[in-house]
Amino acid sequence: MIRVLLADDEPMVRAGVRSILATDVGIEVVAEAGDGRQAVELAMKHHPDVALLDIRMPRLDGLxxxxxxxxxxxxxxxxxxxxxxxxxxxxxxLAEGAAGFLLKAADPRELLIGVHAVAGGAAYLSPRIAHQVIAELAGGRLTRQGEARRHVESLTPREREVLALVGRGLSNQDIGRELFLSEGTVKAHVSAILLRLEVANRVQAAIIAYEAGLVER
Known part of the structure; x- marks a missing residue:
């Protein structure tokens, strides 16, 4: 069961998101917050697996x-x-360590897919903005192609294989199945990759994978 904390300052929005999540028997909303400060406090209390956070909230914004x-x-x-x-x-x-970015105007199925993806250890970006993120961040703000390739060259062959699959959005479990590795071994590889690439999360690592040519666009 995936435990979710939902934070949005608009009660009607929370009700709508909650109703979508309720259609999945594998997801449980364990707490709801009306502002960012309350979201942090409730997370400390309920220990959710995933925190769905609206960006613009009073007291403390979602970021x-x-x-x-x-x-x-x-x-x-x-x-x-x-x-x-x-x-x-x-x-x-992404800089604050978010594992996913979903748009409220997107297909409700994206919400369920995104929650399952990040709960499984993967990163998830709404398809509507995925290419934009890669172009904007990888094109200059996060890294350039030459630098990406230089970083990737510091990885072992196995780590490059894992990075390519991270770039495709696979979870640790899926990567393990693809490469015939235990989930713990994959987790160790991912941690080493993030450290060597000097990035904060899997999304940033995925962008480097794209820029280095490990993943087809």
Whole structure:
């Protein structure tokens, strides 16, 4: 069962998201918050697997809440749920360690897919903005092709294989099945990859995989 914390300052939005999540028997909403500060406090109390955070909330915005959760409870996977898809929001969300970015206007199935993906250890970006993120961040803000290739050259052959699959959005479990490795071994490889690439999360690692040519666009 995937335990989810839902945070949005609009009760009707929370009700809509909750009703979508309720259609999946593998997801349980364990707490709801009306602002970012309350979201952090409830996360400390309920220990959810995934925190769905609206970006614009009173007291503490969702991006700041994600940063606090990353520092205090790194096991909680933060997913930004918002109506805004401007590059600056996405860039800051990734910098704060968010594992996913979903648009409220997207197909409701994306919400369920995204929650399952990040709970399984993968990263998830709404398809509507995935190419934009790669172009905007990888094109200049995060890394350039030459630098990406240089970073990738520092990896072992096995780590490059794992990175390519991270770039395709696979979870640790899926990568293990693909490469005939235990999930624990994959997790160790991913941790080493993030350290060597000097990135904060799997999304940033995936962008480097794209820029280095490990994943076809």
């Amino acid at each position: 700041s809440a994600a940063a606090e959760l990353r520092a205090a409870m790194p096991e909680v996977r933060a997913v930004m749920l918002t109506t805004f898809d401007e590059p600056e929001y996405v860039a800051r969300a």
